[in-house]
Amino acid sequence: MFDLLSEPIRKYIRDKRWEYLRPIQAAAIKKILSSDEHVILASRTASGKTEAAFLPILSKVDFREPGVKVIYISPLIALINDQFQRIEDLCSYLDVRVTKWHGEASRSLKEQLIKNPSGVLLITPESLEAMLANAPQNARKLFGAVNYIVIDEIHSFLGADRGIQLKSILARLKPLNSGKASVVGLSATIGDYAQAKTMTGDEANTKVLLDKSVKEVDVKLRYHLSDGADLPIDLMKNLYLETRDHKVLIFPNSRSRCEEVAVKLKKLSDRVKGHPYYFSHHSSIHKELREYIETFAKTNVRYPFAIACTSTLELGIDIGSVDMVVQIDSVQSISSLVQRLGRSGRREGEKSKLLFYATNPWSLLQTLACLDLFDEGYIEPLRPAKKSYDILLHQVLAYVKQFSECDFNKLWENIHSNHAFTDIEEHELKDIVAWLLETNLLEKINGQLIIGVDGEYIVNSKDFYTVFKTEPAYKILHQEKPIGEMPFSPQLEINENLMLAAKIWKIIDIDHKASKISVIPASDGKKPAFSGNGGIVHSKIRERMLEVLVAKKEPAGMDETASEALRQLRKEFSGFGIECLEDDRPVLYKDSVVQLYTFQGTLVNRTLAFFLRKLNISFTYEESDSSFVFRELSQDLPTVLNEAMRLLPNLHAHISADLEENPSLLAFSKWGEYLPIEYQCELLINKYYDFENASAFIERVNFVRFT
């Protein structure tokens, strides 16, 4: 393979003293150099995917003619900054210019590129959106000669609104260079290759190159039952002893818990004069502090450290290799587990090390299920987008802004040929455009659609370029230096103490006008409160939990208390006599209380809850064990579910009544509120609920009674 590469690239490899090419690199070189087909490169973390894409692309592309030749698209600014150094290093062998283009990148360098377009461009989807909408003339000048579009961490776009937007942007780029650019997608965690291929818009000519080799994982499972809001002290002490001499990432699943873990570990360390390198890293920590932590982790070789973090440290940002990954209570998805495990054992021949703590039996069971699925190489498929009317509406505004004016037929031609919207029909676009005209987001002059009076505010706001929502928050400052931010809550009051950035603070001033809170150091205080929605657990994980629950086999890696907790939970359920894992579901009858364990994913349960509400049946739902508790059930469960199915033919009427009563149901969608009401209903049905799988569950479920 080496000989196929161009001389400067071969020199790069010699200078790096690579003894051999990784399997994914060899395969990618062969494929990319021999064809112009789109490719998806799927291979575990730290397997050299970036080079797998760029070595052959840089060998093949002729950079002498003007114009940007390669676009690299990343979901994160931090990843662009990281990859910039690697790619620039590579490109220095070819005298090719690399330019960063995102909201925090240098404007003068952007302007230089527009004056004299060439080389490789690293950019975010939102920056592409902004360029297409605001300065289409720049986009034409820059992208007329693009040969390759590399999409990093492509799984982070799949199954998400941001992915539909990216698809649409790729479709809008096509006419600028007569569609001659090939797409190369990179990821370590793709569960559904068919869906990954749809990103390119040409599934038939998209090939997947897959390196299935996996790292061995060394797993230890511990159990410390928690009765209250805080983590048990014996868990914290054990965690301290296990991690004090190592470089570790700790994933406690919430920002609030990150603070708790970082502060408590630091206190334990202080007491015995241990190292001071305890940090917390999540979205509410100020950017500069986060960057400091990342740089510390990457460049420090001498000292052990512990970073309590959320999914901010899950994607490909390079913080080097850690000795161990700690997970406190279960992950919500296998994809997330794979990414987190990939942060340790990155060196050749090294194992990944995972230390897991459960604080309740269901979290232990969920982890065992996830590890089981992980061993099989399973990654949950993402829900394919169906009728994304909200993103369509956003892209309609973007198209009209990009074109300045266009008639309906031109708009329809563009939407119709856009692979993000293959399931949208002309009459649907007509309805939505008519509604946009009625609400003054669009206007029609001489048969031409233009942005309307109220639309101007929307498309000219800096909030226009994203398809996801963000909550307003207060800035937290110490001596005018920003530490982080928090959403306003009753917790934020003068003289209250709280944790942030692994330190404890006392609030001394609140400026509501400027949304600023001043703090000074303190020695004791509470965990911060953040508002958020948990993740979505896939039905496959819940089904596997049932399987592990009724199995006899003792899973490996558990300590004695964990084993005992599993034995206990298995004993509780041994009386049910589950025979068919797919259909049988336990129902516990105790006095007048009925508890149904569905072992279904979050979306199916959410849909079942919708039915129960509509039937005026009172219940409580518990996400951790996926169960519904009924305290005054007057009919038996099969009758109830039969009635639920009878609601289906009138679904729209029920949903629209719900929406009228509670418009915040649409809060999950940033652009949904601008849709006509009947399309808002469709959006709820397609994106928020899962009627297909809920109905299938109702039809096949067989209640296994236990008293």
Place this chain on the structure above:
DNA sequence: GACCTGCTGCGGCTTG
């Protein structure tokens, strides 16, 4: 108790 992601144009100021 429950994750994350991104951003323009322009006016006005400071600094070399």
